Amino acid sequence: MPARRINPFRVRMHRSYSVQELAACCGVHKNTVRNWQANGLEANEPRRPYLFQGERVRAFLTKANAKRKSPCTPGTIFCFRCRAPRAPALAMVEYTPHSPTGGNLRALCDHCEGLMHRRVRKADLASVMPGIAVHITEGQPRLISRPSPSTNCDFQGS
Numbered sequence: 330m331p332a333r334r335i336n337p338f339r340v341r342m343h344r345s346y347s348v349q350e351l352a353a354c355c356g357v358h359k360n361t362v363r364n365w366q367a368n369g370l371e372a373n374e375p376r377r378p379y380l381f382q383g384e385r386v387r388a389f390l391t392k393a394n395a396k397r398k399s400p401c402t403p404g405t406i407f408c409f410r411c412r413a414p415r416a417p418a419l420a421m422v423e424y425t426p427h428s429p430t431g432g433n434l435r436a437l438c439d440h441c442e443g444l445m446h447r448r449v450r451k452a453d454l455a456s457v458m459p460g461i462a463v464h465i466t467e468g469q470p471r472l473i474s475r476p477s478p479s480t481n482c483d484f485q486g487s
């Protein structure tokens with residue numbers, strides 16, 4: 330599998346690429362293109378020199394990217410340090426609302442203790458973190474920066 334995501338739109342739909350051209354176009358090594366081939370990217374003809382149709386390459390990369398997204402199972406957050414979905418350490422999770430309907434989950438990875446983030450809809454909290462008492466924190470300190478009500482009183486008092 331490719332080590333990183335490749336934008337499928339770098340490849341032109343109506344053009345065929347040799348292994349070398351495709352590698353250059355996607356910014357990967359020729360061996361990566363051979364891996365793609367081993368993983369299901371079909372050449373126009375099943376013999377060398379291989380040519381790959383842009384449309385097919387795009388479809389392949391799009392599918393590969395979708396697979397790599399690896400949606401987290403309930404009770405886990407994707408840890409970018411481990412590059413895997415991990416459970417929160419000590420079953421401690423914080424939720425910071427960004428809007429009335431959604432926010433951000435924060436927890437420490439139980440594997441590497443790195444900080445993990447995951448956006449969730451508020452309605453999904455219970456299903457995303459089943460059995461975990463999610464601690465809901467205040468949002469951005471919007472209330473504090475609001476002008477104090479005493480301004481109005483001063484105006485009236487004089």
Ligand SMILES: [Zn+2]
Pocket residue numbers: 408409410411412415438439440441442443
């Ligand atoms: Zn981790």
